[in-house]
């Protein structure tokens with residue numbers, strides 16, 4: 168099985184520490200808001216590929232919560248955030264992990280589903296969802312639509328911006344990416360250069376884009392069914408060439 172776990176973008180602590188500052192720290196994330204509203208009537212939530220744990224730590228205030236991630240440095244940040252002590256953090260692989268309990272809601276946010284690069288890996292992740300859903304439980308995840316009419320590749324100049332790290336200060340950040348249309352896999356390299364010291368951290372990774380029909384077939388094959396398809400995290404119904412493909416479903 169291939170996986171980004173074999174590379175180091177999340178496993179390299181020097182890079183992982185820039186995840187939160189680069190992904191809208193202190194800004195509202197629409198995916199988190201949507202999942203929080205879905206969780207309102209859920210007594211338990213599982214976050215697969217929870218990363219630095221911001222969402223699941225917030226949801227753990229009012230319910231039982233578990234967060235699974237394959238990268239120790241991401242979980243280290245998660246454990247230390249406010250509310251982190253309320254979450255059951257699991258260092259594990261979302262394709263194979265089996266907790267001995269089920270959940271009312273299972274979420275994969277931040278396009279975590281796209282880290283599964285092969286059909287077998289996607290099927291394995293969906294099997295994990297099916298194995299952990301309570302009889303009336305629901306799941307939700309997002310995967311970018313390959314037909315969305317925006318460039319997938321970026322150069323250093325196009326992607327450069329300055330992120331503010333709370334301890335390290337202003338940091339130049341850029342992402343160089345190439346897209347292979349045959350495999351629908353994007354390969355990207357993130358670089359962070361701390362302005363004050365010049366310290367530079369670089370890591371590469373890959374994500375897969377999956378067409379809607381293929382995703383729908385794979386979800387069904389996993390014994391799951393989709394009640395609603397969204398095209399973004401604001402609740403817009405899915406239609407072709409949407410930004411995202413977001414299934415909300417349950418056990419078939």
Ligand SMILES: C[S@@+](CC[C@H](N)C(=O)[O-])C[C@H]1O[C@@H](n2cnc3c(N)ncnc32)[C@H](O)[C@@H]1O
Pocket residue numbers: 170171172177178190215216217218219220235236237238241259260261262275276277278279282
């Ligand atoms: C794009 S980040 C999303 C993090 C978080 N869900 C968010 O919304 O910010 C993807 C996460 O998936 C994790 N990951 C990658 N492959 C994994 C696997 N096979 N099992 C569990 N976690 C994995 C990475 O370590 C990373 O934290």
